[in-house]
Amino acid sequence: MIGIDLISVPRMERLLKKFGKKALLRFLCEKEIELVKNGTTASGFWAAKEAFSKALGTGIGADCSFHDIKIYKDKQGAPKIALSRRIIQKFDITQVALSITHDGEFAIAVVTLETSTSADKVKEF
Template identity: 55%
Template sequence: MIGIDLVEIERITKLKERFGDKALAKFLAPDEIALAKSDATAAGFYAAKEAVSKALGIGISAQCGFMDIKLYKDAKNAPYFTLSRHLIEAYAITDLALSITHDNGFAIAVAVIEGTKSTRQLWH
């Protein structure tokens, strides 16, 4: 399962102007906010969560809220994520992958989720 999302970095800048310190808390947990040192990184994180929800096929929803997706950085600064246990179990997920890029005012994220339970019929 694959998901992609594009976010304009200025959207984060404006969100911060409007909501101050609470802006990032609308979609990031405190540990994630600590990692999002720039608006570009925060925009990448926003795109990442939307991309993950698209890979699941459900979008950000009652089934999959922003806090059901947790973002991290490894020792080499590569992003990765985990999901709430109910999502891992519902989709029998076996592996997760995430890539983020930003340039020229935009951030893009691509998420790949592997599982043993298909979300749709594969034959015709």
């Protein structure tokens, strides 16, 4: 399954200016906040979590919250996704991949995920 999200960086910067760290705590944990360098990074993290929830097919809400998804960086600095045990088990997630990019005033994230269920196999005709 694939999810994608796009966010305006100035929109995130306005939120940060108005609410500061409180805005970040709405969708990030402390360790994620340590990785945020500016509004551009925060925008990418927001887009990543939204893209994951879209790939899942639920959106952000009761079935999957922002805090069920954690962004971290590997040794090379590439963004990765970690998930709560509840989400992994509830949706039988076996793999997840993330890509974040920024261009001008936008941040975009794409997430792919695989589950152990066969419901998403290609249908024959």
